[in-house]
C-alpha cells in the first residue's frame with residue numbers, strides 16, 4: 203500500500219478513500235481540522251491541490267534515495283492495532299464479493315468493495331464506524347498502559363540504537379526533528395484530552411451525530427462548520443516542521459506493515475485461486491465438449507432405435523400376414539399383432555421339441571423364404587401401383603398411388619422416384635396401370651397410344667437410358683403381337699411389363715453375387731473384411747429391389763464380409779445422405795456418411811478397399827454416365843490405386859452410342875444448389891451450373907459388374 207507514506211488522519215488508521223490519493227485525502231482533512239471556516243471556496247481547493255502536488259515531489263525524491271529498507275524491529279508486546287471501519291467492512295465482505303465475482307482479481311474485488319462502501323447506507327456504515335471507534339479507544343487505552351511498561355522502554359531503547367526511533371517514510375531523519383515531533387505529539391494528546399472536556403467538543407459531537415457523521419472518516423462528508431472552537435492543531439510530519447500533515451506514528455506504520463503482509467498473503471491466495479480457476483475453466487470446456495459429443499451420440503442412437511423399431515414393427519406385420527393361416531398344433535392359436543412374438547417362440551419350441559410336425563416345419567421354412575424384408579420402393583400388384591415418395595425420405599415413409607402415364611411422368615420428373623432402373627420400371631408400370639383401365643376401340647388405337655405415351659415418358663429424364671431402352675423394346679413388342687381382342691393384347695402387355703419388373707430384381711441379385719465374388723477374390727484384405735465407398739443411391743429405392751452397387755454391398759454384407767460402407771452425401775440432391783444412408787441403416791449395415799469433399803481424405807487414409815457406383819448409361823466404349831461426382835471419385839481411385847467398379851444391368855448399356863461425349867446430360871434447377879428445403883443458402887443473384895450427371899472415361903473403370911458377370915469396360919459383350 204503506497205499510501206502508507208502519508209498519515210491520513212490523527213493517530214488511527216483509516217484506509218484510502220476510493221478514487222482519491224492519500225495525499226489529497228490528507229490535504230482536504232487538514233483543511234477541515236485546521237481551518238474550520240465555512241468560507242472554504244473553490245479557489246482554496248485549487249490551491250490545496252497544487253500544494254498536494256508540491257508535497258508529492260519530495261516523497262518521490264526521498265523514495266528514490268531511500269534504497270534498501272532496514273529490517274524493522276517488531277514490537278511483539280505492543281497492543282494490537284485498531285482497525286478502521288473501512289477495513290472492517292472489507293474483511294467482512296471480501297469472501298462474499300469473491301464468490302459473486304468468480305475470476306475477479308484482488309484489486310477488482312477491492313474496487314467493488316470500495317464502491318459498496320461509498321454507497322453503504324448510513325446506518326450500516328455507522329455500525330462499522332462505531333466498532334472502529336470502540337477499537338480505537340481500546341487501542342489507545344492499551345497503548346497508554348503499554349507506554350508505562352518496562353517492555354516499552356526496552357523497545358524504545360532498542361529502536362533508538364538501531365537508529366529507528368520512529369519510522370519515517372522519507373528516509374534518514376534528523377534527530378532534532380524527531381525530538382520536536384515527539385514533543386509535538388505529546389502536546390497534541392494533551393490538548394486533545396482538554397478539548398474533549400470542553401463545551402465546544404460536545405457541541406461538535408452533537409452536530410455530527412445529527413448529521414449522521416459520528417466521527418470523521420475518509421469517505422463521508424464532513425461538516426466544516428462543526429463547532430465554533432477548533433480542535434487542537436494536529437501533529438506535524440516528523441522531520442518536516444511546517445508541513446501541516448499528521449504525524450507518522452509507530453502504531454500506524456506497524457499497522458500498515460501488518461496490512462501489507464496480509465495483502466501479500468491475500469495476493470498469493472488470489473493467485474492460487476486464479477490458477478485453480480483456470481484449471482477448472484479448462485475442465486468445464488472439456489466437459490462441455492464431452493457433453494455435446496454425448497448428446498449427438500444419444501441423438502444418433504435415438505434415430506437408430508427409431509429405425510430398428512420401425513423395422514421390428516414391419517417385421518411383425520410381415521410375420522402376422524405370412525403365418526396368418528398357420529394354427530399352432532394343440533392350441534390352434536393364430537398369430538395376431540400383439541401376440542406375434544410369443545406365437546413365434548411357441549412355434550419354434552414345438553418344432554424343435556419333437557419330430558412330429560415335419561409337415562409344419564416344411565411349411566414354415568417355405569413361408570420364411572418368401573418373407574421379403576427389403577425396402578419396397580415400388581409396390582405393384584394386379585394392376586395397382588404405389589411408389590415410396592423419395593422426396594419425403596428419410597423423414598416420412600409415404601407411398602403415393604400412380605394411376606396413369608401422367609402420374610408416372612410427374613413422379614419421374616419431380617424425382618419422387620429416381621435411379622435409372624426404377625425410372626424405367628415406374629414409367630412402364632404407370633403406362634400399364636392406365637392401359638388396364640383404359641377403353642380402346644382397337645388394338646391399333648391402343649398401340650398408337652402406347653407409343654406416344656412411351657415417347658412422353660422417355661422425355662421425363664434424358665440421361666438414364668433404361669426408360670428409353672424399355673420404350674424401344676415395348677414399341678417393337680406391341681407391334682409384333684398378333685391378337686384379335688384388345689383384352690388379350692392388354693393381358694400380353696401386362697405380362698411383358700410385369701416380367702421387366704421381375705427381371706430387374708433378379709438381375710440385381712445376380713449383380714450382387716458377381717460383384718461380391720469379384721471383390722473378395724481380388725481385393726480381400728488380410729483382416730478378412732472389406733470397406734466399400736459408394737456414391738448416390740443405387741439400392742432398393744433406385745431399382746425394383748436389392749440394388750446394383752448397393753446390391754453388391756448387400757451381398758458382401760450377407761457373406762459377413764463388410765467392415766464398413768462409406769456413403770457420400772451426394773450434393774446437391776443428397777441421394778446418399780437421404781436414401782443410401784436410409785437403406786444402410788434399414789439393413790443394419792455398418793456405415794458412415796461423408797461429404798462428397800471428404801472422399802480424397804478418406805482414400806488417402808487407406809480406409810477404402812474399393813469404390814462401387816451405379817450407372818445411368820454405359821456407352822459402347824465403356825464410358826459411363828452416373829451421378830455428378832462419380833468422375834472425381836474415379837480419378838481419386840486411380841491416384842490412390844484403389845479399384846473403381848460400375849455395377850449396372852444390361853438395361854443400362856447403350857450400344858447405340860460410341861462414347862460418353864454423346865450422352866445427353868440433364869441440367870437441374872438452380873434452386874437445388876441455392877436452397878435447402880426452401881431456405882436460401884447461396885448469395886442471391888449468383889448463377890448456377892448444375893449438371894445432374896458426369897461421364898467417367900472407361901480407362902478409369904476397373905470393371906463393369908453386370909448380371910452376366912464382370913467385364914472390362916473395353917470388352918463389353920454388346
Ligand SMILES: CSC[C@@H](O)[C@@H](O)C(=O)COP(=O)(O)O
Nearest residue numbers: 620621622738740744816817829
Ligand atoms: C441403380 S441406380 C444407378 C444410377 O441411376 C444412380 O447412380 C444415379 O445416378 C441416380 O441419379 P438420380 O438423379 O438420383 O436419378
